[in-house]
Amino acid sequence: MVDTRRTDLVLLAVALVWGSSYLTAKAATDAAPVLVVLFMRYLISALVCVPLVLSTARRGEGRRRWTSEEVRIGSVLGVTQAAILVLEMYGVAHTSAANAGLLISLTLVITPVLDHLGGRRRHAPLPVRFFLAAGLCVVAVGLLTSSNGLHTPGAGDALILAAAVVRAGHVVLVGRLTAGRSLRPLQLTSVQTVVGTVLCLAPAAGGLSTLTRASAGVWGQLVYLALFCSVFAFLAQTWAVQRTSPSRASLLLGTEPVWALAVGIGIGGERLTAFTAVGALLMLAGTYWGQAVERAHRTTAQERAAQEGEDTAPSPAASTAAAAAPTAG
Known part of the structure; x- marks a missing residue:
């Protein structure tokens, strides 16, 4: 029981950190160019992760510091991770932190769709209820991106949706x-942080001089984004998901938009209109409903496959959906 509570608390802490990252990123990008903030976030993360890898290698784990597979796969994932963070950072700079945290939760319903479309083996079609939940999320997007009435999403909202x-x-x-x-x-x-640092260096170089005028608060935000929202969150999440079920981890990590909303309103002083309040409720309901439907559908498919003597391994993307969000925030 103690271990379960500890694991749950760690996962909730990760969700809270990610939820708070949107307001932190928004504040940091108000003081420095987006790519400078992103470069520093990657650089600080790399300066922590790489020495950690070197120190564990020196203690003698019987393996190389990095295998060729880790470098190759980490490099590919580093490029896609950088693309996400560029979209997120530019998006949050032009919308509210609460909106960003809620809109990014669409990942939970988009992932199973992409997984089924791109699967190498035949998947059973997703149930109609899943698409009803996705439709609820689409309605929520319209409400969230409105102020006193429905209109086309702003540039920041569109970038978060792309992210x-x-x-x-x-x-x-x-x-x-x-x-x-x-x-x-x-x-x-560590490979992803190095790749991100290299990719952001040239675009950010022209604006690095702005950091000479940055306040201690801005530097604190950069360190928080790097050490807590990136390094701590990913390693803590990896530790926790190995000690609980994917469903439980996904549920707890899925509270990220709730924390983003709470932090944006409670700390950032952001205002929620009647339209956006309803949109927030619909978004949370739609993403949780869609996630539950997909999880039940996947479990049923695995049980059916077991009865037929087929491979019962879950879809890789499905089982890592909760654990693959170190890109968040």
Whole structure:
């Protein structure tokens, strides 16, 4: 019981950190260019992760610091992760932190769709109820991106919606590339942080001088994004999901948009209109409903496959959907 509570608390802490990252990123991008903030987030993360890998190698684990597979796969995932964060950071700079946290939760319903469309083996079609839940989320998007009435989503909202699609594709890619391979999370993370640092260096170079005028608060935000929202969140999540079920982990990590909403309103002073309040409720209901339907559908398919003597392994993307969100926030 104690271990279960500890694991649940760790997962909730990860969800809280990710939820708070939207307001932190918004505040940081108000003081420095988006790509500078992103470059520093990657650089600080890399300066922590790489020495950790080197220190564990020196203690003698009997394996190389990085295997060729870890470098190759980590590099590919580093590119897709950077794409997500660029979209998210530019998006949150032009919308509210609460909106960003709620809209990015669409990843939960987009991922199973992409997983089924891109699956190498035949999948049973998703039930109609799943698409009803997805439709509820679409209605929620319209309400969330409105103020006093419905209108076309703003640039920031559109970028966050694009980030949700790319993030879902990233989750599916993680599942495909890591399935059946012995890959170490810390090594993969360190490669991704180095790739992100390299990719952001040239675009951010022209704005790095703005950091010389940055306040201690801005530097604190950069460190928080790097150490807590990236390094801590990913490693803590990896530790926790190994000690609980994918369903329970997914449910707890799925509270991220709730925390984003609470932090945005409670700390950021963001205002919720009647339209956006209803949209927030519909988004939470739609994503939780869609996730529950997909999970039940996957479990039934595995049980049917077991009865027929087929491979019962879950879809890689489905089982990593909750654990593949280190890109978040």
